[in-house]
Amino acid sequence: MKALDGIKILDFTHVQSGPTCTQLLAWFGADVLKVERPGVGDATRKQLVDVPGADSLYFTMLNHNKRSIELNSKNETGKEVLTRLIEECDVLVENFAPGALDRMGFSWERIQEINPRIIMASVKGFGPGKYEDCKVYENVAQCAGGAASTTGFLDGPPLVTGAQIGDSGTGLHLALGIMTALFQRERTGRGQKVLAPMQDGVLNLCRVKLRDQQRLDAGPLKEYSQFGEGIPFGEATPRAGNDSGGGQPGRILKCKGWETDPNAYTYFITQAAVWEPICDVIGKPEWKTAEGYATPPERLDKLNEIFGAIEEWTMTKTKFEVMDICNPLNIPVGPILSTKELIEDEGLRATGTIVDVDHPERGTYASVGCPIKLSDSPVDVTRSPLLGEHTVEILRDVLGYEGEALQAVIESGAVGEAQKTAAE
Numbered sequence: 292m293k294a295l296d297g298i299k300i301l302d303f304t305h306v307q308s309g310p311t312c313t314q315l316l317a318w319f320g321a322d323v324l325k326v327e328r329p330g331v332g333d334a335t336r337k338q339l340v341d342v343p344g345a346d347s348l349y350f351t352m353l354n355h356n357k358r359s360i361e362l363n364s365k366n367e368t369g370k371e372v373l374t375r376l377i378e379e380c381d382v383l384v385e386n387f388a389p390g391a392l393d394r395m396g397f398s399w400e401r402i403q404e405i406n407p408r409i410i411m412a413s414v415k416g417f418g419p420g421k422y423e424d425c426k427v428y429e430n431v432a433q434c435a436g437g438a439a440s441t442t443g444f445l446d447g448p449p450l451v452t453g454a455q456i457g458d459s460g461t462g463l464h465l466a467l468g469i470m471t472a473l474f475q476r477e478r479t480g481r482g483q484k485v486l487a488p489m490q491d492g493v494l495n496l497c498r499v500k501l502r503d504q505q506r507l508d509a510g511p512l513k514e515y516s517q518f519g520e521g522i523p524f525g526e527a528t529p530r531a532g533n534d535s536g537g538g539q540p541g542r543i544l545k546c547k548g549w550e551t552d553p554n555a556y557t558y559f560i561t562q563a564a565v566w567e568p569i570c571d572v573i574g575k576p577e578w579k580t581a582e583g584y585a586t587p588p589e590r591l592d593k594l595n596e597i598f599g600a601i602e603e604w605t606m607t608k609t610k611f612e613v614m615d616i617c618n619p620l621n622i623p624v625g626p627i628l629s630t631k632e633l634i635e636d637e638g639l640r641a642t643g644t645i646v647d648v649d650h651p652e653r654g655t656y657a658s659v660g661c662p663i664k665l666s667d668s669p670v671d672v673t674r675s676p677l678l679g680e681h682t683v684e685i686l687r688d689v690l691g692y693e694g695e696a697l698q699a700v701i702e703s704g705a706v707g708e709a710q711k712t713a714a715e
């Protein structure tokens with residue numbers, strides 16, 4: 292048994308943010324019915340194509356364990372089928388541009404009329420306010436949510452990060468909102484509307500940067516490298532390069548091979564509690580007691596010198612040797628792992644966080660599996676559906692269309708040409 296067995300999701304999502312949310316729900320056992328425009332489907336199916344004619348990795352890696360129904364929700368019969376889906380499902384998840392669902396004739400009021408128990412969950416770029424009508428993509432959210440202004444080096448421009456905190460991050464927020472609403476429905480019997488704006492999701496992940504914004508009122512942020520370098524602070528939380536955010540000085544340092552390998556680096560934290568082992572490891576035992584080096588506040592204006600000395604040592608070791616030497620001494624370090632190293636990582640493969648998936652059009656590919664592990668609800672990652680693969684199955688088994696009624700839906704054109712052939 293899976294945790295969400297029996298929960299049906301009307302998955303009206305596309306691109307990344309919404310699909311990551313419904314993929315998680317599918318992994319936890321929900322029956323996720325992905326509604327896609329006939330003949331077209333989720334635009335990502337045909338974006339960043341690597342195998343001509345096959346669904347792209349962009350699509351397949353975001354839509355595992357789902358079923359696909361082609362449905363034109365602007366066609367009259369299509370609207371009837373959509374109404375039936377709303378009646379049958381527990382949750383409707385969507386991330387259309389603002390107002391798209393209303394334009395289809397399915398406002399929240401109408402959806403509640405059809406099924407008062409349904410939860411309607413939406414990702415939008417912004418919450419209510421002056422930007423609420425904007426279409427928003429990942430990097431816009433990173434910029435609007437405080438991530439870009441606080442990422443990068445002090446002397447460089449704002450930077451976006453590789454982690455998709457706007458899309459996948461908001462998908463996670465939405466999944467939590469949905470689960471909470473399902474839990475409340477157990478007691479009230481009523482559905483509700485769940486909204487996860489991308490700006491708000493990114494801002495939530497930048498919480499510590501808003502902490503620092505307010506700490507500026509009390510004076511400079513001493514754990515930032517710029518303090519030790521004597522560079523004055525401005526009005527807002529600055530970009531902190533690779534400084535660690537938690538108050539313990541940290542940097543990314545070169546390791547053996549850095550000249551040719553762009554990822555031969557390690558993260559290194561000079562945690563106060565392990566200062567003495569650090570001094571021994573890097574061959575500076577005198578720093579354990581030397582004036583100006585023995586305590587964390589004294590070291591703040593010498594971080595460049597200290598990390599320079601540590602780097603002289605790390606450059607003689609591979610990033611994995613640094614890990615092997617420092618871990619037993621409780622010195623917090625971490626290798627900079629490339630995507631190639633991660634996809635080949637035996638540990639991640641053993642836990643199912645990296646999985647191989649077979650696909651009829653593209654063969655075997657690697658994907659990121661479910662990163663959340665439930666001991667009583669194991670996850671089996673299955674491939675993403677082909678466009679409309681389950682149209683007839685869903686019309687029959689979920690919605691109860693049979694015989695002439697089923698034929699009429701197919702003949703109406705609401706579910707696409709391909710299904711006409713499939714049913715004949």
Ligand SMILES: CC(C)(COP(=O)(O)OP(=O)(O)OC[C@H]1O[C@@H](n2cnc3c(N)ncnc32)[C@H](O)[C@@H]1OP(=O)(O)O)[C@@H](O)C(=O)NCCC(=O)NCCS
Nearest residue numbers: 306307308327328362363364386387388391415416426427
């Ligand atoms: C991502 C985004 C920018 C894409 O914009 P887009 O490609 O123009 O797509 P839209 O969401 O506007 O939908 C396009 C149209 O397709 C229609 N459509 C979608 N599925 C349909 C279906 N099954 N049948 C008929 N029409 C359908 C929509 O109703 C909409 O029509 P409208 O413009 O007449 O209202 C936009 O959806 C958005 O801002 N979403 C919210 C934020 C978000 O999730 N962003 C991150 C994405 S990773």
